[in-house]
Amino acid sequence: MAARTRLTRDRVVGAALxxxxxxxxxGLSMRRVADELGVETMALxxxxxxKDELLDGLVERLFIELxxxxxxxxxxxxxxxxxxxxxxxxxxxxxVGVARAMYRVALAHPHVVxxxxxxxxxxxxxxxxxxxxxAHERLLTxxxxxxxxxxxxxxxxxAFISWxxxxxxxxxxxxxxxxxEPEPAFRLGLHRLPVKEFPRLRALxxxxxxxxxxEQLAAGVTALIxxxxxxx
Amino acid sequence: MAARTRLTRDRVVGAALxxxxxxxxxGLSMRRVADELGVETMALxxxxxxKDELLDGLVERLFIELxxxxxxxxxxxxxxxxxxxxxxxxxxxxxVGVARAMYRVALAHPHVVxxxxxxxxxxxxxxxxxxxxxAHERLLTxxxxxxxxxxxxxxxxxAFISWxxxxxxxxxxxxxxxxxEPEPAFRLGLHRLPVKEFPRLRALxxxxxxxxxxEQLAAGVTALIxxxxxxx
DNA sequence: GCGGCATATTTACCTCGTAAACATGTCGTT
DNA sequence: AACGACATGTTTACGAGGTAAATATGCCGC
Numbered sequence: 267m268a269a270r271t272r273l274t275r276d277r278v279v280g281a282a283l284x285x286x287x288x289x290x291x292x293g294l295s296m297r298r299v300a301d302e303l304g305v306e307t308m309a310l311x312x313x314x315x316x317k318d319e320l321l322d323g324l325v326e327r328l329f330i331e332l333x334x335x336x337x338x339x340x341x342x343x344x345x346x347x348x349x350x351x352x353x354x355x356x357x358x359x360x361x362v363g364v365a366r367a368m369y370r371v372a373l374a375h376p377h378v379v380x381x382x383x384x385x386x387x388x389x390x391x392x393x394x395x396x397x398x399x400x401a402h403e404r405l406l407t408x409x410x411x412x413x414x415x416x417x418x419x420x421x422x423x424x425a426f427i428s429w430x431x432x433x434x435x436x437x438x439x440x441x442x443x444x445x446x447e448p449e450p451a452f453r454l455g456l457h458r459l460p461v462k463e464f465p466r467l468r469a470l471x472x473x474x475x476x477x478x479x480x481e482q483l484a485a486g487v488t489a490l491i492x493x494x495x496x497x498x
Numbered sequence: 499m500a501a502r503t504r505l506t507r508d509r510v511v512g513a514a515l516x517x518x519x520x521x522x523x524x525g526l527s528m529r530r531v532a533d534e535l536g537v538e539t540m541a542l543x544x545x546x547x548x549k550d551e552l553l554d555g556l557v558e559r560l561f562i563e564l565x566x567x568x569x570x571x572x573x574x575x576x577x578x579x580x581x582x583x584x585x586x587x588x589x590x591x592x593x594v595g596v597a598r599a600m601y602r603v604a605l606a607h608p609h610v611v612x613x614x615x616x617x618x619x620x621x622x623x624x625x626x627x628x629x630x631x632x633a634h635e636r637l638l639t640x641x642x643x644x645x646x647x648x649x650x651x652x653x654x655x656x657a658f659i660s661w662x663x664x665x666x667x668x669x670x671x672x673x674x675x676x677x678x679e680p681e682p683a684f685r686l687g688l689h690r691l692p693v694k695e696f697p698r699l700r701a702l703x704x705x706x707x708x709x710x711x712x713e714q715l716a717a718g719v720t721a722l723i724x725x726x727x728x729x730x
Numbered sequence: 731g732c733g734g735c736a737t738a739t740t741t742a743c744c745t746c747g748t749a750a751a752c753a754t755g756t757c758g759t760t
Numbered sequence: 761a762a763c764g765a766c767a768t769g770t771t772t773a774c775g776a777g778g779t780a781a782a783t784a785t786g787c788c789g790c
Binding site: 388399400407458470473478 | 611615616618619620621622623624625631632634635638639642652655657660661662663665667670671672673674675686687690695697698699702707710714717718720725
Binding site: 504505537538539540541544 | 736738
């Protein structure tokens with residue numbers, strides 16, 4: 267378990283991802299990641315300039331997984347680069363496909379999603395990880411090829427990002443208050459809501475706790491597309 | 499400046515909000531908040547059980563501001579409680595009005611927005627601050643009064659939250675790389691993007707940096723309403 | 731005037747990120 | 761084979777931050 271293999275950035279990020287997946291962001295300390303690799307803490311700093319930068323690495327990982335998961339499909343980067351107007355799927359469907367893939371990747375790493383949402387508050391656009399920028403560029407490429415004007419392109423770009431991100435975040439919100447409780451209503455802790463004040467929340471409780479799923483995500487994407495780039 | 503006035507939870511949360519607004523979340527430490535009040539750090543713990551709980555207090559503040567800003571309008575809680583079908587605005591417009599108000603409150607406290615997005619990952623639904631729960635309840639009330647079925651209610655509830663939250667988060671992402679630079683393209687740091695790889699990002703740069711504004715937010719809300727609760 | 735309670739302070743501890751100096755092992759060169 | 765330079769990992773150490781526990785302070789009713 268010692269320094270059998272050399273450290274690499276990939277191994278460091280991989281270890282960080284394992285820790286984050288297993289123990290959440292709170293459990294993700296530099297010391298913990300170092301342990302995971304059987305290495306001293308400061309060794310990590312040869313492969314990341316700071317913890318923040320390592321967090322960006324985690325986000326980048328998700329976007330790389332995204333590229334990989336799309337790679338083999340008609341929605342993938344390859345198909346896009348080929349620019350084959352014959353075999354390429356209609357752009358609207360491509361957007362939906364990308365949204366679905368993002369959804370799956372995000373749900374596979376729920377603890378990293380907060381970073382996806384938050385790091386951009388700090389890291390300016392042009393300093394985002396390459397894989398993230400590539401995803402943006404691909405989105406813009408599709409919109410441009412669709413023949414949208416600049417205004418529609420910008421609006422749809424923003425709308426797509428907002429909806430997909432917001433939807434994923436919303437899906438991952440915690441609803442369970444008491445995990446060991448078998449009775450759904452108690453699991454949610456609905457009994458702590460005064461009936462008088464919160465009748466609907468109580469009545470809909472279980473429904474609120476359920477996920478919307480990929481289908482609703484897809485429905486929203488098409489709704490926004492139709493709004494900001496109406497079929498002519 | 500000493501302990502002239504007694505401490506209260508409101509004063510503590512207020513001080514925390516001032517610090518957050520002025521110095522961002524990174525600057526928000528318990529010691530800093532205590533300084534702001536001219537008090538020792540541990541004094542704060544009489545009014546909050548932990549820092550996390552204080553962060554929830556910040557989020558709650560925003561929702562209270564939301565209630566206040568809506569209070570005097572036809573979209574406010576009062577108008578809703580009155581249940582006056584005559585004077586009450588059509589529910590679709592009410593949703594748009596609420597979205598706009600949230601947008602304004604959020605932009606007034608950009609540093610708190612990350613907390614709005616993130617605390618729910620940790621805090622289960624029924625443990626959210628009362629003002630937050632009231633906002634949810636009001637939303638559900640409007641949808642129920644609109645005569646939507648349970649399914650449409652749940653879908654629209656989720657869609658509304660997702661879109662508004664995602665949109666606000668997206669609006670607040672950092673884009674400026676070099677704030678002192680007058681030239682827009684350099685301000686964004688576009689020169690760091692290889693032309694070959696990122697032609698569209700570079701071309702659209704300034705457009706991406708711009709805000710979508712309230713109008714696009716509103717447009718998205720109506721698009722999603724039409725999708726999940728189509729006018730009959 | 732005094733006991734008691736709410737309020738605020740003092741002390742102290744532990745975790746965390748990371749700077750800086752140091753050790754070690756590998757490899758190319760002669 | 762010997763050596764020096766560099767890349768890789770370790771040791772040591774510091775300061776910031778959250779918060780537990782014990783302690784002091786001031787005000788209140790009796």
